[in-house]
Amino acid sequence: MVLRGNRTASINGDNMLVAVRMRPLSMKELQSGQRSCCEVMGDKIVAITKAKKPGAVLKSEMGSVNEYQFDEAFDANVPQYEVYQRTAKRLIPSVLEGFNVTVFAYGATGAGKTHTMMGSERMDAERATGAENGNTGVCGIIPLTLMDIFAGMKQKQAEATLPEEKWSLSVSYLEVYNEKIRDLLEPSGINLPVQEDPKAGIVGVGGLAAKSAESSEQVMELLRFGNTNRRTHATDANATSSRSHAVLQIIMKQRWNNSKGREVTRESRVNLIDLAGSERAGKTNNRGKRLQEGANINRSLLALANCINALAQGNTRKNAKYRDSKLTHLLKSSLEGQCKLIIIANINPSDDMFEDSHNTLKYANRAKCMKIDPKVVRLRERDMAxxxxxxxxxxxxxxxxxxxxxxxxxxxxxxxxxxxxxxxxxxxxxxxxxxxxxxxxxxxxxxxxxxxxxxxxxxxxxxxxxxxxxxxxxxxxxxxxxxxxxxxxxxxxxxxxxxxxxxxxxxxxxxxxxxxxxxxxxxxxxxxxxxxxxxxxxxxxxxxxxxxxxxxxxxxxxxxxxxxxxxxxxxxxxxxxxxxxxxxxxxxxxxxxxxxxxxxxxxxxxxxxxxxxxxxxxxxxxxxxxxxxxRARRRAEKAEREILEQRDLLEKLKAQVELERANAVQAARDREFADMQRKAVLGKSLAGEVVESSSEMESVGVVPEALDLSTISGASSGGPRTDVPVSSRTPPRNREKVQDDKRGRPVTGGRRIIRRARGGSEESKGEEDYREVREAFGEESGNMKSEENDGIRGKVLGVLGGRNNYRGEEKGKKGKMRGFGHAKVGMGEENDNPFSIAGVGLRG
Ligand SMILES: Nc1ncnc2c1ncn2[C@@H]1O[C@H](COP(=O)(O)OP(=O)(O)OP(=O)(O)O)[C@@H](O)[C@H]1O
Known part of the structure; x- marks a missing residue:
């Protein structure tokens, strides 16, 4: 087993402190058989052991132990408050004296940074039981620092000896997510710019809200609100993994009037930073957005590591590339030595995380070499007379x-x-x-x-x-x-x-x-x-x-x-x-x-x-x-257009109605004329005159062939007539003859006859119809006495029979008896076709 290490403490005395905190193995890690590869030994030394690979031959596969010494080292059993006491608490007096202080936690994902800085989820409950009285079990560095700063301010205010001495405090809270700076207290989605004041050696963020607060409670309220806006997400490595770097800035001001009546302001800033953790894509199984977030986190942490390397190499402050990432740009004044600095490196002792934990230790070890020389109290005095x-x-x-x-x-x-x-x-x-x-x-x-x-x-x-x-x-x-x-x-x-x-x-x-x-x-x-x-x-x-x-x-x-x-x-x-x-x-x-x-x-x-x-x-x-x-003007114009269109349409319709009316009048005249002609023809027929011209017959709607008995075959069969030529002319429809009956009432010629015919007995119907035909056409009944006229009468009745479905000989008996008598010239009961010769009947 090879032993390597760097057993030297920080070279910066009180100005800088590098601590390592090891968290306990979680239940999940223990259950999956993982073992601790780190040990915190006496004298603030942390040892990390690399297990020998089975069957190892190469030197790199051999097991090794690395030991590093830090300003502070905490094993898994050290409680939150002790961590705070041995780190940030030490710098509270400096803050009250006007020094700027930066505290940040660094480490791989799931190593315990948020736990160290903020505390655990039980923090609220614990606080309720009186963290201020020493019961600080789960509070992290941020709430504990706030409590002490406020307590210190109160005391200073109470002991104030300077004229018009006043202490005040305000906070801002931001996150760096995917290389964008967002205000967590006044979230707007705007990427805020980093602003540098080279003369004053201060780096700030433009447009960042600063909220004044009177107590640590108020700040914690603001923090809780800010944390709801912060990006966190569950990953394989951590159920509540921070996906952004969060920076809480506390600005403390002390004002008083000096002996010359000038107001003097002393301002100190405390940056408390919970960094997002470095992560290996292979281990976290992150995909898509999480992978992109991880890449950005790693990039900014690498930039931070590079800056620390450059600063740790002595007189190379200018070589540090702060602008490589938003995070390093923001931390520039802290890293350059304007601030007192506390770095807490968090490690997960699981042998599965050996590489990450070892890298963190190496990084923290290098940070010890940074030269920090914070400027003492910066007084801002109004020097104008x-x-x-x-x-x-x-x-x-x-x-x-x-x-x-x-x-x-x-x-x-x-x-x-x-x-x-x-x-x-x-x-x-x-x-x-x-x-x-x-x-x-x-x-x-x-x-x-x-x-x-x-x-x-x-x-x-x-x-x-x-x-x-x-x-x-x-x-x-x-x-x-x-x-x-x-x-x-x-x-x-x-x-x-x-x-x-x-x-x-x-x-x-x-x-x-x-x-x-x-x-x-x-x-x-x-x-x-x-x-x-x-x-x-x-x-x-x-x-x-x-x-x-x-x-x-x-x-x-x-x-x-x-x-x-x-x-x-x-x-x-x-x-x-x-x-x-x-x-x-x-x-x-x-x-x-x-x-x-x-x-x-x-x-x-x-x-x-x-x-x-x-x-x-x-x-x-x-x-x-x-x-x-x-908009209203356009709507009015449109409405006007529509009204004009409607008016046009109305005019057209009116014209059409006029035309129709004229046509109707003309049609009525035509009908009247045709009726007069027909009446004349029928009158001639009834008077026994010979109707010579077929056109005369046609003019009244009677097709001569239909009345030609020679064309009628099977007249006595009583069946439907199929050989009767059907008029090729469509009988004019709706051409009803309207004229007054004897009592002066309007009578619809054919239709009325048909209706009546349907009413009584078949024989009397024929007679009645006949009579009505006569009446309808104004003939004297006396004219019908002659035998010759019986033929015409038979024809008329025959036509009526066809139109009204008279049944063959029986229904046309009278007609037959009187000459033509073939009422079955009609189409019989089956024939209802209005376009048949029967339809031609008297309808025309
Ligand atoms: N010292 C500790 N004692 C007990 N539990 C701890 C300790 N440190 C961390 N944990 C637990 O380990 C888990 C991971 O811790 P935390 O979220 O603080 O890690 P993180 O380094 O902030 O991770 P990420 O970078 O992903 O945000 C949490 O459940 C936390 O409660």
Missing amino acids: WPEREKNMKRQSNEQSKENDLLKKQVEALQQMLNGNCPVLPNNGLDVLENLKMQVQADGGEARVPSPPSPTHSCPGARGARKPFRRAKSLSSASSVASLDSGSVKKGSKRGSLFKRVRRSGSVGGEKNLTAINEDHSIKGGDDSIFRDDDGATGPDDVEVDVDYTRLPHIKKNGSEKNLMDMSDISDISAHESVAASGFDENLPVDDRLGALESRVMDMAASRKVMLDFITNLQAAKDDAETERE
Whole structure:
């Protein structure tokens, strides 16, 4: 068995601590027969044993033991609190003194990093039983550190000896997932940028939320919320595997006033980091998204290992490639030596994880060689002399005040436009909106509330905090939009167009003439006193803007009413202003005036943000209204088109009805004419005159052949006639003869006869029909006496018989007796075909 090792402790003394923590084998691992290959020995030494391969010949296959010495080493039995006590707790005094501290846990997946940093799932229950009193069984380093920091702050505050000494704390929580930085406290899905301040040697994250907290409980609440947004997923190696690196940043501030009346701020940051674990794809069986996550985790951990290697090689700080990953970029200031550093290497003792655990130990061993030289307390002192500061504050305050006035008036103008006083924006109104848009864009889409300026403040957040003031100035001078009131423009004025616009055009009656909106929505200049007092000084008492904020418009959007501005944000602007006015009261002590001015600047900035938001909302509402108007116009046009189409259609239908009516009239005339002809023919026949022309017969719908008895064969058989030629002409249908009967009632010739015929006995039916035919055609019954006419009568009855299914001879008896008498010229009862000769009958 070969023994190798590196039994040296960290070279950085108190500034850096490298510890190793070994977790116990899990039940699952024990059940699957895995054995421990690691041992924590005395003197903070960890030994890792590589088993000899069965039948090993090569040196690499031989068993070996490696021993490494660390600043701290914890075996599986060491409880959470002891781990904390021997690591992070040591650095709490440094934090309270203003040092930056970074603590991170490193190791393979499932080695116990989250357990070490956060604690176990039972942490909440345990905390409820009083972790603060020493019952800290399952709390990890993060909650324990928070408790101690808050306890330390409380004590410091209680023992405060410095004038106006105040302690405060805020936290931010982020994750690095797949090389993207996400805010866990205000999750938005946005990939936040890493920002570096080389001068101050600080690396921060742009746009990261910082939440102030009064107690560790509050921070733990925030953490719990953040953890619900963190990416974790079950893998083969760990049921709750972290898929991202999580960074909790605690920012602690101590403020006091020094003997020269200057405010001094001391700020320290504590980074508590739970890294995701390195993993081998072969062991974890991860696929797809998990595999990609694993690759990104490994890449960033490799970048971290490379940086540590480079830093451990002595004077090669510049060789460390921090930008190889987001994680190393974020940790740059911690690794470079700006921070006190604690690295906890977690190992899983299972022999199955030998390679991973050994790598972790080698990595931690190398980290010991990093040179850490954290900067001592970083004091940020306001070094500006008071008169200069006061002047500066006044200027800023006035700029804000003027800008706010202008914004108030623009809000008013927009409200009027929105309330319908001016449904279409005039050109200069559009200028206002355009100007506002530029302003909002120049603010990066959002106006931030500035904190009091601190010229020597070197952290990026604090520098950013001064931005709104500078921005306001540069914006106003850069703005190139044409003035609304060109007469009042002062060309070349440093104040720029936004302020030029409210220059006065004259004062009225000695009163302060407030800037107002002209009827055409341009902004009318007010009294110069808005900017200057009689004595030439400027101040908030000059501002008297009477805006009724209770009349803020509600915009209907998507069916629901939306208030464009939160009233609570702005309702007490005037109160702020009156309080802030004390900043100009020369009789007050300097500190009070400074405080008042600061608070005024902040309030002004806050109300400016509210108004900018409001204006943006108004703009959006206006856009929505215009879109809605456009939609309504299109809908109206469409409806108009449809109405016109309907009208066209109606006209066509009317014309068609007219045509049909004319046709019907013409058809009625034709029928009348045909009936007259037929009547004439039948009259002739009944009178015994010879009907010479077949066309005469046809004209009344009687086919001559059908009446030609010579063509009738089997007339006496009584069966259906098959040899009777069927008229090739379709008998005209619906051509019913309508005429008055004797009583003047309209009678439908053929049909009526048929109906009647169906009613009585067969014989009398024939007679009746015959009579009715006669009557229908207005013949005198006397004309029927002659024997010759019996033939015609027989014909008529025969036709009737066919039409009404008279049965052969029996039904046509009378006709036969009187001559022709072959009523069965009809088709018999089977023949119902209206197109047969029977149908031709008298129907025509
Ligand atoms: N010291 C310990 N004592 C008891 N159980 C532990 C200890 N360390 C870790 N565990 C348990 O081991 C399992 C894995 O631990 P943990 O989730 O902390 O691993 P991890 O290193 O954070 O893994 P990953 O990188 O995948 O997130 C958990 O069930 C945890 O409770």
